[in-house]
Amino acid sequence: MSNQSAPEPPKHPRRRRRHTRTPVGASPGTLQPAPDALPPQIAAIGFGPQGVVERTPIDLEEIAAMRASCNVTWIDVTGFGDVATLKHLGEMFGLHRLALEDVVSVQQRAKVEDYGSHEFVVLRMVDPTAVQETEQLCLFVGPGFVLTFQERPGDCFEPVRQRLRDPSGQMQKRGSDYLAYALLDAVVDAYFPVLERLDARLEAIEDLILGTGGEAAVRELYAQRRCMLELRRAIWPLREATGTLVRGETKHFSAGVLPYLRDVHDHVVQLLDLLENCREMSSSLIDLHMSTNNNRLNEVIKLLTIISTIFIPLTFLVGIYGMNFDVMPELHLWWGYPACLGVGVLVAVSMLLWFRRRRWI
Amino acid sequence: MSNQSAPEPPKHPRRRRRHTRTPVGASPGTLQPAPDALPPQIAAIGFGPQGVVERTPIDLEEIAAMRASCNVTWIDVTGFGDVATLKHLGEMFGLHRLALEDVVSVQQRAKVEDYGSHEFVVLRMVDPTAVQETEQLCLFVGPGFVLTFQERPGDCFEPVRQRLRDPSGQMQKRGSDYLAYALLDAVVDAYFPVLERLDARLEAIEDLILGTGGEAAVRELYAQRRCMLELRRAIWPLREATGTLVRGETKHFSAGVLPYLRDVHDHVVQLLDLLENCREMSSSLIDLHMSTNNNRLNEVIKLLTIISTIFIPLTFLVGIYGMNFDVMPELHLWWGYPACLGVGVLVAVSMLLWFRRRRWI
Amino acid sequence: MSNQSAPEPPKHPRRRRRHTRTPVGASPGTLQPAPDALPPQIAAIGFGPQGVVERTPIDLEEIAAMRASCNVTWIDVTGFGDVATLKHLGEMFGLHRLALEDVVSVQQRAKVEDYGSHEFVVLRMVDPTAVQETEQLCLFVGPGFVLTFQERPGDCFEPVRQRLRDPSGQMQKRGSDYLAYALLDAVVDAYFPVLERLDARLEAIEDLILGTGGEAAVRELYAQRRCMLELRRAIWPLREATGTLVRGETKHFSAGVLPYLRDVHDHVVQLLDLLENCREMSSSLIDLHMSTNNNRLNEVIKLLTIISTIFIPLTFLVGIYGMNFDVMPELHLWWGYPACLGVGVLVAVSMLLWFRRRRWI
Amino acid sequence: MSNQSAPEPPKHPRRRRRHTRTPVGASPGTLQPAPDALPPQIAAIGFGPQGVVERTPIDLEEIAAMRASCNVTWIDVTGFGDVATLKHLGEMFGLHRLALEDVVSVQQRAKVEDYGSHEFVVLRMVDPTAVQETEQLCLFVGPGFVLTFQERPGDCFEPVRQRLRDPSGQMQKRGSDYLAYALLDAVVDAYFPVLERLDARLEAIEDLILGTGGEAAVRELYAQRRCMLELRRAIWPLREATGTLVRGETKHFSAGVLPYLRDVHDHVVQLLDLLENCREMSSSLIDLHMSTNNNRLNEVIKLLTIISTIFIPLTFLVGIYGMNFDVMPELHLWWGYPACLGVGVLVAVSMLLWFRRRRWI
């Protein structure tokens, strides 16, 4: 009953978050990455009047040189398995130790924080190549540099890198704030395909419910609702964060970038709209399933009742003339048998008529 | 059971939005219309002290001439299949490239944005001739011009055009802000018939539920709820947008137009009120359906129970005297048969009385 | 089952609102009353140092005279079937054309608007003599005049008129703002009996549910919920409106009247409280009905199961000895029949004991 | 089934509020007490440097004398059956006529109002000796006096009176605002035992549901929910009222009393927290009841199905060999009867095994 060909059921992975919070009561700024954190890999792209320089991987010493020679440097760190590297980077760019602690504890809520010498943004990113999981992205913006920290390889920044490499593009002429905007924009836009897929799944579930129903639809629906919860947890705080950016309360984003940030904020609000829509649709679907199911139950029970109500009295009737009393005068009449059958037919037909009048059949 | 004559069931079209978002990570301002976007058709109406000039279609060169000779020019573009035309228009009127990007990505949230030299309004419009679908309307208002971009032919602006052509009307004497107000007003008012039809559908569903019930009502109700979700998605952000206009924070709408904008805003709030009403009614209807259904189930099961409870013991009774034991003294009494039937009648009648006392029948 | 003597079931009229919106895209200020609008009837009461003057009906020319001779004039117009009269009145009192348009489109949301030379208040009024329907009341307050527009004859202003006629009362000494307050107060207070009746109905439904239950209770409950929706739609925006008045943002209400307006506002808030209470009670009642119903279903099915479980095995038992095999030794034992009956009784009794232990009976 | 020994079921009184609103459209300040209002009884306590003076009952003339001789006078009026007395008191203390109207209409929402010469507080009070009902308490605070109006005898002020009489206590040294605080505090704290009792009832209902279930639990739960609604209606607006006091916007409460008022406000918020908790628990209980009930229904139906599924085919089987056809060869085989019984046993056992495999038994 559950082997309907629902289009491409997503392998819903059991949610097993790696909880890498710093231990309770630990000193603030304690860096304690998850045991399975990957060793950091650092990629750097610098640009300025002289063009674009790209180094992957780069080691820590070269970074300083690149910063000196380029207007804007983008350091992209993937994996935080090595505390020393992180600390070194922190000192090099003057990062606040609380911000650095947030980088390695990968269950942060999306937020924007101003640490004076740099702006700190945390948000969750979907990986377009493996959509089921989101990872944490931390982004530092300061004068002349953007630092990003990702949990795992695989991101949605490839188009941004392309635009950076394009000598005719606008990207090379603008500052670190514009680069940061471009990265935020890429992260936010990568949620749209996820939501569109979610929407398509809900339509498939709807077909399932209106079709054969069954428990498969419910389980699938339940899985999708959990998925929505995850997404909402990722996107909801993002709205506050981008809202902060839009209000222009942050000094590391120049006024020229504000319209672009407003655009990002609009997209986040639109994502929430879409998600809210999916939520409402999913609860409508539950109602639909419930009442479809109830209707089916009613049909089944109606059938049972019709059959029982017709045949149980008849069985009683024929039971009477199966009795072995010595004195049963009807038994000896020649028209006894046809009369008995006739009464039975009469009962059955009148029952059927009554059912029809009540619109049961 | 589902062929009740519900008044004119709307052909609920499967929601297949054309997702024409710019690709993830693309440079801002990238114009990438949907592949099935129609080629742009431009209509222009200009007016001023010398009267009304109307050109349909108009080509890009003539627009400049018209702007020069008229106080106010309304350029109405339908379809964005040709990027070059859009870009040309953008340059001609000094439109911001982010706004232009929003024009072609047709899933924008309703909003009002101030780009200095012009005001940009996005909202969704119902087409009175084909109500099932809403399309995106973008509206630019600047000194002496109004620019509208529609996805498809067919709009609700015909009465506005009539009023423009009427030499005695007020329209010709007022500025571009008043024209923009008139267009917004037409779009908002076009939602009222849609909501009234929705309301009528809900009343029809109510009749269906209170009448024969059945699954048809539920499916129909579900379709209407989806419809409401769509409408809410269109109207809800509109409230914020018109609210912004009403607060007078926009410099392209003069103070004299503010009372009119307040009127539009009131209508949007009223639309939301009506929609909220429909929503509450629809969830009341679900409750009503559920409990009507349950009541019917109860009735069916009660009948089954009554019939079974009366006849199953009787069948057992007559079964006893159908047994073939050698020694069954009752069988040989002359009053055995009538006594047996009498006991049966007694059992049945007392059962019936008991059911009546419990108010089952 | 539905003929319980529920106290005075209200004849719930099918909600058929007259939708008299101005056509989509019409010029603002277009006066287009509903086709079934009544011809206007004008009543006037003026008062001042020289006492009270009352004219019913009054024609338009006399109004100017009365305004000149009285401190405050109250013009009460019932029905808007004649556009010319309305326009004439509008010019006479300098009413804004948007306000005048709102007067004739009878589905306005309650609101307060300041048009400079006069204050404009729209709200919905219950008619104490025919409570099922609310009608729209528009009220203009300006220096020395109050203008009210009602849809239909029948209002709740009789006590106010009495107080106006009373030479010893306070009314005659105060201005148009106090008169306007008195009218608003009368409209708001007229909702209290409606809510009390609603409350009484809910208690009757509760008795019905706890008593015999049945579908009648559900339908009645559903009708009351719709009634509540209507009331909420009328009262909810009223709160905003009176809130605006209380904040003293309107120049046509003097400071001395503010405490009275605060009193009106308190009453509106109290109405919403009562309504909210009714709403919560009604959803509690639905839960109660559902679970009462389920309990009854359980009882019915339990009975069916008890009877079936006892008699179906017994019927099988006696069926065995109704078989006609040649060799059935038990049939020829003299104690076969009593033994068979004994086994039957044993089975039945042990079943009954088992049911009792499980607390089914 | 409903005579379980639930601990001390509260006699839930039918809610019959005395609606003593002033008639619709009446002049503001009209004093119209309920017909069954008790005649007023006035108790007075005055204190000052010379100690405490207590007079119960006191007549109106003596009050003026007491006010002259004492720093602070507390006049406590119980019952408003006599309008003349109220009016006299009103004039004596300069009370606003709108406030006086609120005193006698006993369904006011809790609020705080500043009438210049005095502060007016309305709230609802539980009577610790008869908790089922709340009554309205009105409290006027002015320089040197506190006036309280209660509907009925019986209040929660006894401890305050004790503290007033205690010459060593702080009470006698402080002003009327501190006395008013003490009274408010007593009223608010008296709600805590009510909520604790409510909480205990909910736990008893939980035991009932998890135990034998039954309709008694649902009815009880429903009664408690109504109780909660009443409490919420009493406490919710109180929060706004005490909030107003805490913000220090009232000139009749000195700064020294503010921390105490903040304490009262905290308690009100805590009451709402507890109430909200009870509400959530009660809706959890409904879910629990529903699913417990469903589980029981499932069990019952499973039993029915098992019994029917086993015995109905067997009954058919034995029915076959009860037929009277002339030619039925099996009947004449010596092993026919045991074979038939054997097949029956086989069918039954395999059914049972199948049920076990499906985990039904």
Add this chain to the structure above:
Amino acid sequence: MSNQSAPEPPKHPRRRRRHTRTPVGASPGTLQPAPDALPPQIAAIGFGPQGVVERTPIDLEEIAAMRASCNVTWIDVTGFGDVATLKHLGEMFGLHRLALEDVVSVQQRAKVEDYGSHEFVVLRMVDPTAVQETEQLCLFVGPGFVLTFQERPGDCFEPVRQRLRDPSGQMQKRGSDYLAYALLDAVVDAYFPVLERLDARLEAIEDLILGTGGEAAVRELYAQRRCMLELRRAIWPLREATGTLVRGETKHFSAGVLPYLRDVHDHVVQLLDLLENCREMSSSLIDLHMSTNNNRLNEVIKLLTIISTIFIPLTFLVGIYGMNFDVMPELHLWWGYPACLGVGVLVAVSMLLWFRRRRWI
């Protein structure tokens, strides 16, 4: 059916709060600890330039000496069984009597209050060694001292004590506000493991529901929901409290500590996010359970219907030929018996085919 091996079912303790509110109407500042309050045990840690001094237990006289010799003194009081000690401490540190009253009444809402000479924070703390219960923690911060009051022994401050003892740590160099932050941080972080355990329980319940279902899952779920309610009651007001601290409105926390407090506040918000997630998941689980259950019920009833619908007509059929009429010609045909059986098989097979076509089997 309920003995599934659900992983480590938590012993859900019946919630029996000790209600130790001061009696209704008591004088403010009355200290009345619960009868079962433990005798106070005082531990003190002082630190300053000369290092750390630790005294456990300490008596009241020594505290003054320690305060004189140390920069910051942390007095940790466990149990409030002795009023005299509390009063003495209150005088020594100049604590407000209302704050002191809050300390002993252990059902306070989390809050932050500024009493001029000291800051007062109340919150609830989980004990990591016995997680089921939360206890109230009161914290006073003033110049050079931190005072904490716990209900019971056992807290989550051990890591903080370790850091205090560490001469190389930052702790010793900072003021009382930093110490207070460290304590708050420890309390807030101790909630994370509790929520993670809750989350794990919900996943176990999900497995149970998708597996064998049964009532055990529902009861467990209900217990967890109550647990969540408790947690929410503890954490929700905490958000307001830490929000107050973050806004920097309190003069006892220096600007340098603000980023740390912001970190604490972020964690509280994150806790609420997680809790909200759990709540949504739990209500999804209820839906899932309901529909899984319904599906099972449907399966059972379908089986009953199939069996009954096939065999009840057959039983009637064979009942006919069990009748004893003298004249039943079919009985004497040699092919009567096989024909009768044939008809039976035909009926059964066609029924089965019909069921298959309806997809019931």
